[in-house]
Amino acid sequence: MSDPKTTVDAKGQSCPMPVLMTAKAAKELAPGETMLIEATDNGARSDIPAWVEQTGNELIESSEDAGVMRFLVRKK
């Protein structure tokens, strides 16, 4: 897998910041490019996938390790 174009560090941020930061970063991406979102807010576990679905982007993979959630998202 190619490296993400950008990384959104939303660790320590509370709702709704992870989603707002993700949306802002997505604006800078060209279609097909990917970004990695890192969050620790428990709401992000469902919020990032919900944002991805609502905006018609693609969640390539998600993982969780030591309280940090990581989402790899491709812009459509």
Place this chain on the structure above:
Amino acid sequence: MTDNHVNTEPESMTIIAFSGDLDKLWPTMILSSTAAANGMDVTVFYTFWGLFPLVKDDVRITGYDAMTKMLAGMNAPGMKKAKLSKMEMGGMGHWMMRKVAKKNNLMPPEDLFEMAKDMGVHMWPCQMTMDLLGIEPDQMVDGLGDPVGAATALKKMANSNISLFI
């Protein structure tokens, strides 16, 4: 933001911000900014007590006579001065709530308001309430839409997927 939707109008949300209380402003700002992040067309219509938070923080008092000035005094114009709807305890309530929010990295409503504006959320002040309470356009924060009335707000709500009264 909306270019992800092919052949469809962006979904739309309208919030009637009726309350000027801190604990009501928070959900208004969280939902409006997040809806904009989701690619929705978002409008917030500020009416009655909801208008006071739009007054600049350095404007101490608004109104054109003793009674409207007194109303402004009781409602503390400016988003940073917003109080809690209950358990305000003479100023302790909102101070404690802001402390707790900061500790949990929850952005204050005035910051979320700025972000929402940057993301294209339409902020409409109610013309009638401005006249009623004597709030002048130059006393209000920058970046607001033109003042409108109930019919304009209703037209927007009629075309919205989500309409909320907060």
